[in-house]
Amino acid sequence: MKKYIFILIYLLMLLPNAKAEQTSAYYLTSSNPAVESVSGSGRNLTATIDTDTGLLSSALSPSFTILTNSPQTYTLTMSATNTTSGGTTNAIFAIGTTRYIVLTNNTVLPNTASVNNITSGSPTALNNPNAIAYQVNNPTTTTGLTATYNTTNKNWLLTLNRAGATNTSLVVPAAIPLTNTFSSMDEAGDYKATVTLSFN
């Protein structure tokens, strides 16, 4: 009998824990967050410049992959900058409806005035050393992706209305430079611009 009393007491001591185990619940909640990302996706990023004519040996085509998981409307900005001795400047400008991108010599940096001489729209070769402008196409589009040039900010507004992966490129065709932006004033070196795509 005494033995059974001890067993009963022992079971009573266990009871609260047993009840707790039965009534406690862990609700595991997993939310699927909105995905919005953009990444560089290669293509051709290098070329050579003909020393006599300034002709680009091949098109430059920095490309990006936009990834979203929602068909809602997203806006993004595609822009480009170059480097001068005075810092970073906008590399995109337009003359009429034609867009251009200014590449600057990263070996011998030009001054900002050199880039400004080009982006003014009336370049003079002597006044834009170490900066060369090439025509650039509008960003490539596809169903659910549009691109509009912003004349004020000198960049493109991209509007995305589709989910999944969407590719876009900014193509600089293999062509001669904008007149009066290439000359013997442009020293040997690597002429560069940085193209950026970002969600707004």
Add this chain to the structure above:
Amino acid sequence: MNKNLVITALSLVAIMSIGTMQPSKAATTASQIVTATLGTTKAVQTNGGTISSTIDDSGNLVTALSPSFLIITNTAASQAMTLQATANTTTGNVNAFSGNGTTNYITLTNSTILPTAASVTNAQSASPVVTSNPNVITYQITNPTNSTGVITYTWNSTNSLWNIALTNKGNLAQTYTIPTGAAKSGTYSGDDEAGSYQATITLSFT
């Protein structure tokens, strides 16, 4: 104990989830750098000027000769060039420049009736003898002009040419002048037959 383990595990999962979600947030911007490489260039082009004249009965050059060149380079660092001249003889081309660096000459030879090389040598000497330099006429040439920080000419007396130190980036026009006037004494005479008297001036990167 089990409960604590579960809580700990869930906390770790939550922390790890937060950690893995951060990069996708950061990737709302991507950049790519495009690069076009330009090499060095150096070239010389003819650039007009007066390259023909006439010689009158006294041997005077009627109009100045002024051949012009365009030097093209995208290098600012000093580069070596030479300015040379040749004249044709029966035995081939000979140096057409002569002088001492202060007073310098260019010798023109008759391309219709070629002179001998000896005839040129005589005309370029300090005391030319007209009967010893038929079909050769020598004229003074204006020394090229130096421009500080741009181009410097140094007469090379050994090779009778100008050595050039070019320190100019871009396009640079250079004109060399053979003024109107009399021929070098003792180089023009009736022994010089009718014809075109020529020399070739060459500007080149070394």
